[in-house]
Amino acid sequence: MPEWLIEEGIAETRAILVENGEILASRVVWDDEPWRAGAVTSASLLHRVGGTRRGAVRLPDNSVALIDGLDGGLTEGAALMVQVTRAAMAERGRSKLPQVRPAPQRQPTPAPTLAEELSAGPHPVRTLRITDRSFDVAGWDDLVEQALTGEVAFSGGTLLVCPTPAMTLIDIDGALPLRALALAAVPAIAGALARLDIGGSVGIDFPSLEHRADRQTVDAALAEALSGWRGERTGMNGFGFVQLVARLERPSLVARSALHAAGAAARRLLRQAERVQEPGVLLLTAAPAVLRALRPQWEAELARRSGRSVRRVEDARLALHAGFAQAVVP
Known part of the structure; x- marks a missing residue:
């Protein structure tokens, strides 16, 4: 199970x-x-869009969230309770605001x-x-590598997963005949959606298949592969494009890695450091941007958990995710 x-x-x-x-x-x-899906908090109505139930609210930390489902009688400045339905989402050059809905009669509670x-x-x-190796045995590092590169290999080809402001795009590349390549990609796509925690709008660029019967065969295979997936999908058009739409509550692993690259690398480095078993001072070697992303409280927590001193070494030659942790003699 x-x-x-x-x-x-x-x-x-x-x-x-x-x-x-x-x-x-x-x-x-x-x-x-700070505001993950499920959190309930007080808010004040900043404004509402005329003729709709939508608007914006100010949260207790002075940040702004979009709201839907407003009662008709609420006016600007009114206090209300809201529940977060989608966390803030970073994008290239901007951020999508969190989304909330009214939650009357609820008490403030943090997200689960x-x-x-x-x-x-x-x-x-x-x-x-934290010293348990079950994640390593199951292939966590390989999954992180897929999130970092956006590349998911399958027998006969590769998926390239790329987050964009509009949707997550999945391209398919390989040397198989086009129909065979499309069919071979289907289970890899279904697996990647769950493994990389991809939600929202997803566009899949299958190879263009000339015959309608071949497109219908791929559609049927995709429907079967997504039988346990909660969302909607379109049929393949004549250019090989399929769109999936599912509920979006948080950024995917790919989006985190693409849009918060230094922060993701810093967290990966901390995980490596916690697993160092040899005695000695913990030495963290990484690109300058990664070490800048390491917050003092994170480093202090690493020292507390490990019972060791922590040192840093910048190496500008290293890629963001090529940092490493090791024990050295004091």
């Missing part, structure tokens, strides 16, 4: 759904995300922890010690 495994790392809590040693799905929460949220689902949940 699939089981959720959780690691409560420094600056990041991560979870993987594992069955028979394989990662089926993943979830990640960063500690600097990852363990609480997953425990409400059908699969058992187990929180691991």
Whole structure:
């Protein structure tokens, strides 16, 4: 039976759904995300769009969120309780505001922890010690590499997953005949959606198939592969394009890596450091941008958890995600 495994790392809590040693799905929460889906808080109405139930509210930390479902009698400046339905989403050069809805009669509550949220689902949940190697055995590092590069290999080809402001795009490349390539990509696409925690609008650029019967065959295969997936999809058009739409509550692993590259690399470096078993001072070697992204409180927590001193070495020759941690003699 699939089981959720959780690691409560420094600056990041991560979870993987594992069955028979394989990662089926993943979830990640960063500690600097103040308004995650499920949080209930007080707010004040900034303005509303005339003739609609939509508008914007100001949250207690002075940030702004979009709101839908407003009562007709609420006027600007009115106090109300709201529940977050979608976290803020970073994009190239801008950020999408969080989204909320009215939550009358509710009391302020933080968003559920990852363990609480997953425990409400059908699969058992187990929180691991940070020294546990279950994530490594299941292939967490390979999954992170896919998120960093956006490349997901499958037998006969590669998916290229790219977040854009409008949607997540998935391109398919390979040397197989076009019909065979499209069919081979289907299970890889279905797996990537859950493994990389991809939601919202997703565009899939299949190879262009000349014959309608071939397009229908791929559509049927995709429908079967997505049988447990909650969302809607279009049929393949004559250019090989398919669109999927699912509920969007948080950024995917790919979006986090693409839009917060230094922060993602810093969290990866902290995870490596927590797993160093040799005695000595912890030495973190990374690109300057990664070390700048390491917040003092994260480094202090690493020292507390490990019981060691922590040192840094900048190496501008290293790529963002090529940093490493090791133990050295004081």
